[in-house]
Amino acid sequence: MPPSLPAAHTPHLPTGGWFGRYLRIDLSRRSTEVVEIEPRVSRQLIGGVGLGTWLLTQETKAGFDPLGEEAALVVAFGPLVGTPLTTSAKVAFVAKSPLTGRLNDALSSSGFAIAGKRTGFDALVLRGRAAEPSVVLTDGDALEVVPCPALWGQALRLGELEARLAAQFPGYELTIAGIAAEHRVRYASLANNGRHAGRGGLGAVLAAKQIKAVGVRGCHAVPLAHAERAVTLARDLARRSLGPATEKYRELGTVANLATFNRLAALPTRNFQESTFEGATALSGESLRETRARGRSACSGCTIGCEHFFEVTPGAPPVKAEYENVFALGPLCGVSSPELVLRASRLCDELGLDTISAGGSIAFAMECAERGVFAGTQWEAEAKGLRFGDGARMLELLEAIAHRRAGLGALLAEGSRRAAEILGPPAPGFAAHVKGLEIPGYEPRALQTMALGFAVSSRGADHNRSGAYEVDFSGRVDRLAGSPEAARLAVETEDRAAVLDSLILCKFLRRALRDVHEEAAEMLTAVTGAPVDMPEVQSAAKRIVLLKRLFNEREGWRPEEDTLPARFFEELLPGGAARGAGLTREQFEEMKRAYHEARGLNADGSLPRATIEEFGLDALLTGRNADTLDAPGMHPARGARGEPEDR
Structure with a gap:
């Protein structure tokens, strides 16, 4: 590895929660700068998304390109991460979205949040662009920008990529940009420990900086100003987190919503043409639990345990299923096969695609094909036969999108709004988005x-x-x-x-x-x-x-x-x-x-x-x-x- 580049100075520790500073990482210059955060800013914006939005505004000028060198990606921690309070092991990624051109923030739970906070900063801000594909490593006191050309352009699934990076950089918690991010898919996600900051294309923002992964490790314990009181609150909150208010998440997870939404005619179906789905029963959480349940897990520091895993095919690794990925890759695309929906969900995770935008973009294309919108265009031949319910074509399109393959893959990698603008009327009228972000599973x-x-x-x-x-x-x-x-x-x-x-x-x-x-x-x-x-x-x-x-x-x-x-x-x-x-x-x-x-x-x-x-x-x-x-x-x-x- 190249020599470490020192930060301006080692951060001091305050009474508790807020460290009162962030680390500015300039990738173009391979340098860092410790920047103070005034106490009033911490109190007025709390941390996480509030702090991240302020930092993004501070660190950029109006009209910047979200995939340009002048863009910033903010990794912001909350004041509670690293404390005993349940579900606090979360991190906020904040940037200007390449999909919407507007503010985007996405949250993720994992050990990355805890290790990042233990660097002694309330946030990291990545600016500029590395000279070659690299991995960024920081323990708070030093920065390393390690070239990784062997990991770039290899079409590696995220699981394999995480394993290689973990072996190469032991002791670091990592956030990774997958293959879809390398190809600047506008809704590429960021992944850490198998969890995703999915919406809005944050993976593309990181990859545009020629960064494959960000690794953090730290040794600064997050101090508690009133430790006894904090522990008392944590115990009380943990007890309530195991009560009836969270029962459905423990029993079925968010996929429990699917049957309920179908009953209420609020389940978006076939690109929002309908609001009930005849195949909903087979995809419901209740049915999956009876036929395919294979375990349950929880995020770091969480007492709820909402993650539920289901079998795709015998002997294959189970897949985590949540309402939004089942809705977007199932009813929205008219696909009723649990196996195909679960395979598509796993594929999105492996490729680093936001499941909602991926499903929404494919559902839009399916309706375009059925309505003849592709007739006379360069996509006509490829779109021939594309129909709602075709799960096999959906899987093919996911691969094509992630690799930006010429044709429908490249078109849909832009998201439904841009695709509709390219196709022209009547497509914009049924491209289901707001500000360019595809609509989730609520009719x-x-x-x-x-x-x-x-x-x-x-x-x-x-x-x-x-x-x-x-x-x-x-x-x-x-x-x-x-x-x-x-x-x-x-x-x-x-x-x-x-x-x-x-x-x-x-x-x-x-x-x-x-x-x-x-x-x-x-x-x-x-x-x-x-x-x-x-x-x-x-x-x-x-x-x-x-x-x-x-x-x-x-x-x-x-x-x-x-x-x-x-x-x-x-x-x-x-x-x-x-x-x-x-x-x-x-x-x-x-x-x-x-x-x-x-x-x-x-x-x-x-x-x-x-x-x-x-x-x-x-x-x-x-x-x-x-x-x-x-x-x-x-x-x-x-x-x-x-x-x-x-x-």
């Missing part, structure tokens, strides 16, 4: 608060950054008739998600918590020693959501992006419990108006100067990235309802 016409959540989310169509489906299932609103009241409730779910993603804790804990904001304050006080109270956490949540929107405005966001494809306004659901359900544009705009008002936004969804100042975003964004506050598309001279302010 918007049957879950109309979730429809709003998809549209306004900074990441695009997303069920993790907006839990608006909780409102639809709560019984407090009519899920088939969106309302302004539901929009205001959706804001609350976004705020809760922002807190959990910044601490970072698993969202499967949310029903086990008395109040997310209240208990977050208790945990932060015990771990960090800062006297955090519930109102401070509530304010931080709102600030984080607004900061995400502000980054997007800087990068060119326009109000017309906050919508759904035409299909959802022009077609009614054909059957099941939601038969005849639909969204009208007038109804949807009414919901958005209520959302904007509740968030303190302008009438068009942009941030007014008053809201920026109220949440201290102007103080956070100073100096080199002050251009964020004057980004194109912003309306700083307007009030929260769009009227000019009295200056």
Whole structure:
């Protein structure tokens, strides 16, 4: 290995939780710099996704190419990682998405999070581009950039790649970009210990920097300001995590949702043409448990254990199945064979593909083929015979996409939005995405608060950054008739998600918590020693959501992006419990108006100067990235309802 390159200095340790600094890694220069984080920033943004969004804004200038040398990839840790608190072994990866051109963050649970925090930093920021394919290694005090040409371009499955890297770099926890990332598939994932930060193309961002893997190891224990109190909270939370609020995750995992969603006619089927699937029973968690169950596991430091593994074929390694991968590679593509769906899920993991975007892009292509959209194009011959339900073709397309093979593979590697734009009308009307991110397994016409959540989310169509489906299932609103009241409730779910993603804790804990904001304050006080109270956490949540929107405005966001494809306004659901359900544009705009008002936004969804100042975003964004506050598309001279302010 080449000689180690020293960091600026070894970080000192604070009272607890926050180390108060991040490590800037310049790959072009093979150098590092330790950068201080002011205590007010840590308290105002908590950590994780909140801190990562701020760092991405700090470390880049407006309009940068997400796959360019000027792009940054932020690896952000939360203040709770490395503590006894259950599910806290999580890391946030934050970057500008090559799929959407907007903010993207994705979380992953593994030993990488713990080892990364033990380097003594609250985040790592990778900038620039290595001169040749390499692996980045850091223990916090030194950096090594190790060339790895033998691992680049070899079409290795991620399992084999992880094994080789682990043998070559013992003692390091690794995050890896797979073959799809090398080929710049716009929804390539990052993998660590068999788990994936899947959405938005973060793998492509890392591979564009000519980095195959990032390895971390550290020796700094995460200090606890009030150790006894932190341990007491951890024991109480662990006990509740084993209660009825998380029972379904322990018994079946998220795949338990499939039968429920099918019953409610909320299961997206055949590229959102239908909302019930005749093959749902065979793919349900209950059926898989009876016929194919082969074990259960848990993330590092987790007491819930939601991971369930199922047999594909006798003697073959079992596959982890979750609702989103089964939905996207099953009903969405019209595939009812459990074996083919599980094989496709395993293939996505081996190739490093986001299962939702991969399934969504293939389902879009299947509908294009059935409707004759490929006729007269360069893809006509290859698309001939492509139909919903063809699981064998789906497997072939996954390989073609990951390797960007000429033809449909290269087209679909761009994602459904870009593919639809290339094909032209009528394709854009049924490409199921928001801001370029393919819609997950929640039918918007049957879950109309979730429809709003998809549209306004900074990441695009997303069920993790907006839990608006909780409102639809709560019984407090009519899920088939969106309302302004539901929009205001959706804001609350976004705020809760922002807190959990910044601490970072698993969202499967949310029903086990008395109040997310209240208990977050208790945990932060015990771990960090800062006297955090519930109102401070509530304010931080709102600030984080607004900061995400502000980054997007800087990068060119326009109000017309906050919508759904035409299909959802022009077609009614054909059957099941939601038969005849639909969204009208007038109804949807009414919901958005209520959302904007509740968030303190302008009438068009942009941030007014008053809201920026109220949440201290102007103080956070100073100096080199002050251009964020004057980004194109912003309306700083307007009030929260769009009227000019009295200056």
